[in-house]
Amino acid sequence: MARAWLFRSATTAQAADRRLFGWIVAATLPAALAGYFLESYAESVFRQPALVAAALIGVALLMWVADRRRTLVRKMETVGFADAALIGAAQAVAIIPGTSRAGITIAAGLFRNLTRESAARFSFLLATPIIGGATLLEGWQMLEQGLPPGTSARDFIVGLVVSGLVGYAAIAFLLRYLQMKTLKIFVAYRLALGAIILLIEFLRSAG
Secondary structure, eight states: OHHHHHHHHHHHHHHHHHHHHHHHHHHHHHHHHHHHHHHHHHTTGGGOHHHHHHHHHHHHHHHHHHHTOSOOOBOGGGOOHHHHHHHHHHHHHTTSTTSOHHHHHHHHHHHTTBOHHHHHHHHHHHHHHHHHHHHHHHHHHHHHHOOOTTOOHHHHHHHHHHHHHHHHHHHHHHHHHHHHOOSHHHHHHHHHHHHHHHHHHHHHHHO
């Protein structure tokens, strides 16, 4: 009986992992399509300071509203199609500079009643295919074009490893932080930065 219980538990865990992997793949598609079709706009039109400031402030307000919800009780294991669709669409919007991929996808998760930690965890898992694909593409381009002058393959590998370790540490810290804290500090930071950009643009146009 104990063996049967252990086998059933392992099978259930594997099924849950496969289901979660499927939702991550599905949620990645909108961002992949947005990146493919809108990359030229992201590098030009979307980089206007006023639009960046609007994205900073707009997403900050979304995060503030989502963070105040009192129904943030769902765990990541309960993620389904509706969650993946909304969070995936939110990630696609992050092609606009200033939006913050993590910020808008975490907010989307909170609107689906995920806990702060679960929303952040799913957001970071969702970033894996995008970041991995971008890293592979950049590596391939470097192989074709060659490394920058004065840079060795060892320097490139060391930089890649260090950035990976720092990124892992930052994610681990944020997940622990969101177990006990809210998003208020991130909301305040985005509002302040957006206001500063708008002020600079106003002074520049007035001068």
